Amino acid sequence: MSKIRWGIAGPGVIAHKFAEAIGNVDTAELAAVASRSQERAEEFASEFNIPNAFSSYEEMAASPLIDAVYISTAHPFHKSCAEIFLNTKKHVLCEKPLCVNAKQAKELKLCAEKNGVFLMEAMWTRFLPAIKEAKAIIDSGEIGEVMGMNADFCYSIECDEDPKLFKNELAGGSLLDVGVYALHLASVVFDDNPQSISAFANIDNGVDLHTQMLLKYKSGAIAALSSATKLEKPADAYIYGTKGSIYIPEFYQADKLVVRSGGNEKTLSLAYDGNGFEGEIREVCTCINNGKNQSEILPLDESIKIIEQMDFIRKQIGLVYPMDK
Numbered sequence: 001m002s003k004i005r006w007g008i009a010g011p012g013v014i015a016h017k018f019a020e021a022i023g024n025v026d027t028a029e030l031a032a033v034a035s036r037s038q039e040r041a042e043e044f045a046s047e048f049n050i051p052n053a054f055s056s057y058e059e060m061a062a063s064p065l066i067d068a069v070y071i072s073t074a075h076p077f078h079k080s081c082a083e084i085f086l087n088t089k090k091h092v093l094c095e096k097p098l099c100v101n102a103k104q105a106k107e108l109k110l111c112a113e114k115n116g117v118f119l120m121e122a123m124w125t126r127f128l129p130a131i132k133e134a135k136a137i138i139d140s141g142e143i144g145e146v147m148g149m150n151a152d153f154c155y156s157i158e159c160d161e162d163p164k165l166f167k168n169e170l171a172g173g174s175l176l177d178v179g180v181y182a183l184h185l186a187s188v189v190f191d192d193n194p195q196s197i198s199a200f201a202n203i204d205n206g207v208d209l210h211t212q213m214l215l216k217y218k219s220g221a222i223a224a225l226s227s228a229t230k231l232e233k234p235a236d237a238y239i240y241g242t243k244g245s246i247y248i249p250e251f252y253q254a255d256k257l258v259v260r261s262g263g264n265e266k267t268l269s270l271a272y273d274g275n276g277f278e279g280e281i282r283e284v285c286t287c288i289n290n291g292k293n294q295s296e297i298l299p300l301d302e303s304i305k306i307i308e309q310m311d312f313i314r315k316q317i318g319l320v321y322p323m324d325k
Helices: 013-022 038-048 057-062 075-086 102-115 129-140 174-190 278-289 300-317
Strands: 004-009 028-034 052-054 068-071 091-095 119-122 146-156 196-204 207-216 222-228 230-233 237-241 244-248 256-261 264-269
Touching: 004 013, 004 057, 004 278, 013 028, 013 038, 013 278, 028 038, 028 057, 028 278, 038 052, 052 057, 057 075, 068 075, 068 278, 075 091, 075 102, 091 278, 102 119, 102 300, 119 278, 119 300, 129 174, 129 237, 129 244, 129 256, 146 174, 174 207, 174 222, 174 237, 174 300, 196 300, 207 230, 207 300, 222 230
Parallel strands: 004 028, 004 068, 028 052, 068 091, 091 119, 146 222
Antiparallel strands: 146 230, 146 237, 196 207, 207 222, 237 244, 244 256, 256 264
């Protein structure tokens, strides 16, 4: 397969993980980085030995030096930044959530289709071996019919550690930052849209500090999910079936499963490469090399479905962002 030449748009904290991971993928190379600040782009380029640094996204998008771009800007800029690259026929991997709301996400999907290029949300958890194995165990019937699930992704952080999380105008709060992980896992487990969703939140200064969600499915199964930026709580998941259960410690970066069924318990160690971002990078490179414009593991309609759920949750808890208006 051909090597895909990547650029990074938005050299922030999460982009460091991407830059570290791409060196472990033999079908990818990091060719460029772009920022609105030339100094910041050059600093990042120097740190990761990237040959090209651009002072604008438009300049990198117009360059023949890259085939694909990883977008790691703040949430409100995902759509506008992605469109710059899609409209120059560059493939796009965009950090989660794909967009702030479903309207934006649907428009972005149409933009990718119009330009005939690849687009995927960077939900790295869905490409981890442990999550794939958990799904295989569920589908095998080993733990029976899944009727319950708990998943929490909560942490406590001060405003000065990551100011954008506490700004309504930057679509801050816990739901879009980490609640999206729990919703994605629920979708993997149940492979269906919930029939009903109930949500409650602690909102302060226009952002949700803690959100609790209950999702009920046609089968009668219930998923209890939570996210927080001001609450210390283990980021674990439990999947309960009629014949057994699966425990996933730190599910968003899962590397093992504890499976209980038939009175027996087994622990499966399922390590991932590097920092875990390698799986999503490989998936994008494979799809591009095979002429696919979407991933079968994480198609755009799946990402849109999750964003629609977050839109509904935000409506219930009264959380509105400027880009919703």
